[in-house]
Amino acid sequence: MTSPATSPTPVSAGRAAATGLVAVAAALGAGHLVAGLLLRPAASPFFAVGNAAIDRTPTPVKNFAVENFGTNDKPALLIGMAVVLALFGMVVGLASRRSAIPGLVAIVVIGVVGALAVHEQSTGPLGLLAPAAALAAGVGVFWWLHGRAHPRAAGVAPPNAWGRRRFLLSSVAAAVGAVVAGAGGFALARRVDVAASRRAVGELVPTTPAPPIPPGAAFPELGTPTFLTPAADFYRIDVNLEVPQLRAEDATLRITGMVDEPLEFTFAEIRAMPLAEQTITMTCVSNEVGGPYVSTGTFIGVPLLDLLDRAGIQNGAQQVVGHSVDGFTLGTPLDLLRATGKQAMLAIGMNREALLPEHGFPMRTVVPGLYGYVSATKWLTELELTTYDVKPYWVERGWDGQPPGVVPIKISSRIDAPTAFQQLSGPQVTVAGTAWAQGRGISRVELRVDGGEWQQAELGAEVNRNTWRMFKLTTTLSPGQHTVTSRAYDGDGVMQSEERLRLINPGPVPDGSTGWQSMIFTVA
Numbered sequence: 001m002t003s004p005a006t007s008p009t010p011v012s013a014g015r016a017a018a019t020g021l022v023a024v025a026a027a028l029g030a031g032h033l034v035a036g037l038l039l040r041p042a043a044s045p046f047f048a049v050g051n052a053a054i055d056r057t058p059t060p061v062k063n064f065a066v067e068n069f070g071t072n073d074k075p076a077l078l079i080g081m082a083v084v085l086a087l088f089g090m091v092v093g094l095a096s097r098r099s100a101i102p103g104l105v106a107i108v109v110i111g112v113v114g115a116l117a118v119h120e121q122s123t124g125p126l127g128l129l130a131p132a133a134a135l136a137a138g139v140g141v142f143w144w145l146h147g148r149a150h151p152r153a154a155g156v157a158p159p160n161a162w163g164r165r166r167f168l169l170s171s172v173a174a175a176v177g178a179v180v181a182g183a184g185g186f187a188l189a190r191r192v193d194v195a196a197s198r199r200a201v202g203e204l205v206p207t208t209p210a211p212p213i214p215p216g217a218a219f220p221e222l223g224t225p226t227f228l229t230p231a232a233d234f235y236r237i238d239v240n241l242e243v244p245q246l247r248a249e250d251a252t253l254r255i256t257g258m259v260d261e262p263l264e265f266t267f268a269e270i271r272a273m274p275l276a277e278q279t280i281t282m283t284c285v286s287n288e289v290g291g292p293y294v295s296t297g298t299f300i301g302v303p304l305l306d307l308l309d310r311a312g313i314q315n316g317a318q319q320v321v322g323h324s325v326d327g328f329t330l331g332t333p334l335d336l337l338r339a340t341g342k343q344a345m346l347a348i349g350m351n352r353e354a355l356l357p358e359h360g361f362p363m364r365t366v367v368p369g370l371y372g373y374v375s376a377t378k379w380l381t382e383l384e385l386t387t388y389d390v391k392p393y394w395v396e397r398g399w400d401g402q403p404p405g406v407v408p409i410k411i412s413s414r415i416d417a418p419t420a421f422q423q424l425s426g427p428q429v430t431v432a433g434t435a436w437a438q439g440r441g442i443s444r445v446e447l448r449v450d451g452g453e454w455q456q457a458e459l460g461a462e463v464n465r466n467t468w469r470m471f472k473l474t475t476t477l478s479p480g481q482h483t484v485t486s487r488a489y490d491g492d493g494v495m496q497s498e499e500r501l502r503l504i505n506p507g508p509v510p511d512g513s514t515g516w517q518s519m520i521f522t523v524a
């Protein structure tokens with residue numbers, strides 16, 4: 001034994017804090033390494049605790065995070081957790097200046113919390129090896145460094161230069177070990193070579209191609225997005241800290257629940273079916289007016305209803321619940337799905353390529369006209385026909401995900417040019433942007449400068465009613481500051497609502513923002 005548990009001389013505050021900090025780092029590093037070795041990234045205690053925290057976050061706070069950090073809410077959470085854990089480690093160290101016991105107890109307690117969080121990630125009994133390794137490393141390193149921080153008790157002369165150096169070297173070595181283990185965990189987790197699996201899918205050629213995008217459908221030279229969003233720029237929204245790694249070779253799709261005959265397809269079987277293509281604009285319900293969570297792709301796959309009909313949907317089924325590889329669920333009302341006919345897709349690719357891992361590789365659903373959270377299961381493994389008694393992830397957390405709360409995507413228009421507070425040389429100014437009301441299409445966009453008359457903008461070519469439509473208008477303006485406001489009309493002639501509904505409102509959980517966007521800019 002190199003270290004007694006207690007010592008009459010308290011350890012210096014600096015060493016005590018460093019001991020706790022390094023022990024926590026070692027625990028996280030070891031846990032991440034073993035999770036990587038086991039090919040179960042979700043078993044890493046750090047990520048498991050993060051995911052458990054996301055699951056428990058009250059919906060308004062989650063909305064706040066999405067609104068304020070956008071797609072950066074995940075790094076923000078991870079950094080916040082790292083800071084909290086570092087502080088925890090230091091406090092634990094400081095509480096153990098005389099005896100290692102308080103620190104060891106605290107590390108065991110947090111270790112058990114980590115194990116419970118991992119257990120919740122359904123990584124199987126093997127996954128629990130990762131928190132076990134974390135616990136062992138945390139306790140071991142704490143014990144070891146605590147001993148080294150006590151030169152006298154360890155039988156060495158009272159604190160001297162050598163004792164200090166030895167402690168410093170030991171803690172630096174342990175910290176480096178923790179970082180190397182953590183990095184190793186990341187590298188090992190990538191052994192599930194999803195990139196290679198994706199490459200092996202190859203080019204996807206549809207039997208029934210989507211019509212080509214006509215020229216004049218978008219005005220990127222004026223500041224609108226390109227009509228088809230490159231996969232790498234496609235907005236990403238999900239509750240996952242780490243992208244689920246599912247290889248096409250390992251993926252199957254099961255059709256279960258209220259069906260005449262449950263079915264199961266491998267990815268290869270789906271890939272071999274006649275493939276159809278649909279150009280669809282997807283939108284997130286948490287997109288604010290003028291926000292970025294809207295993108296367009298040409299999705300390739302199999303009509304979703306064809307697959308469900310093969311299994312035979314039984315009377316009384318009300319919704320299709322999509323299950324994801326990580327246990328996430330999302331429900332689509334069956335009558336809304338039926339109304340889309342053959343346009344709703346079980347997609348295996350976008351823009352003729354396999355899906356990106358971030359967007360659901362190898363299979364996902366895409367239903368035109370519905371927000372993503374009720375229609376677009378990524379990393380899909382199962383489609384379950386059921387009644388509304390089953391509550392999917394967001395419904396469970398208070399969102400309007402079931403009738404009468406499910407709304408079609410609301411009419412929206414976004415001004416992309418000029419940008420906020422842009423300085424333009426006048427007098428000719430071109431305003432450009434995009435508008436969408438998937439399912440109904442866009443029939444008209446109007447712009448108003450400084451509260452004047454509404455002017456009709458010129459529309460880009462319509463691709464189909466499920467996609468966005470670009471607009472532009474050139475007008476002559478005097479020097480000075482101006483405000484331009486936009487509003488769109490859907491294919492039925494319904495005007496975009498002026499009422500400002502933001503995501504974070506007191507009262508019931510909202511179901512999509514509304515309001516007219518205004519942009520302030522200056523003409524020189």
Ligand SMILES: Nc1nc2c(c(=O)[nH]1)N[C@H]1C(S)=C(S)[C@@H](COP(=O)(O)O)O[C@H]1N2
Nearest residue numbers: 235236237238239284324359372373376378
């Ligand atoms: N498995 C899974 N699928 C999911 C989600 C999720 O968190 N997990 N988020 C949904 C939401 S809210 C949206 S808006 C879309 C976004 O799809 P994208 O990231 O490909 O744009 O995915 C949907 N599908």
Ligand SMILES: [Mo]
Nearest residue numbers: 284285372373
């Ligand atoms: Mo969403």
